[in-house]
């Protein structure tokens with residue numbers, strides 16, 4: 180059976196890289212992946228590429244919780260949290276002790292990261308301040324971030340950001356499968372009715388097993404109508420501002436995708452969700468080139484929506 184495959188190389192493009200030399204002959208056009216009024220982040224850009232209409236805001240933590248296998252009820256409020264050390268009210272550093280925290284509704288994601296589920300409190304969404312703490316190091320922590328703070332007298336503090344509630348999202352009526360290492364993409368896949376991979380070797384970073392991912396894609400393409408392949412390492416390397424690491428990983432991915440997928444019997448679309456600069460370490464709102472091994476022209480702001488309906 181021939182299926183449809185979308186390969187998203189997360190954060191592949193940047194100031195210096197747009198069109199891949201290796202895939203140049205299969206270049207067909209560009210996607211505009213950040214809709215007006217949205218921030219350039221994977222959550223939004225991936226949903227846009229998948230053709231999701233009315234992309235829900237305030238959904239990221241919800242997807243991450245779902246992708247981590249956390250049970251949620253429809254009226255829960257879900258937050259991403261960062262654990263920080265506080266001295267005299269000043270944020271001094273991130274604290275990597277999230278594993279030690281034992282609170283109802285708190286789930287450690289390792290290091291300083293965690294997810295907090297506030298049961299039945301979805302109606303408090305707009306009360307919570309999203310406070311991206313990495314932008315506020317050395318500053319005084321605001322007195323009130325909209326939720327009560329369970330840890331505050333111990334010199335550590337759980338800082339909320341990205342408060343989320345259950346997104347309104349329409350499920351697909353096709354059979355889809357997502358091959359990914361990151362909970363966010365698993366959560367998005369789940370919300371639109373796709374199943375997703377469980378494999379420890381899919382790390383979401385440059386040490387992932389690219390070949391095993393591609394093999395799984397080819398395997399699943401025999402069974403499903405659509406397969407999403409999401410590869411995250413280039414974005415992570417760029418966030419670390421490690422240009423060399425990003426280039427090396429990206430080249431490896433493109434070479435394998437070209438060798439194994441573009442020559443397959445399946446219809447394959449290769450693109451990126453957004454740019455990520457190795458110089459600033461930040462996402463870039465730039466148009467994303469796409470490559471296909473078949474003849475097609477997409478509406479640049481609708482992702483693959485129409486193609487999926489065929």
Ligand SMILES: [Zn+2]
Nearest residue numbers: 190414418455
């Ligand atoms: Zn990123």
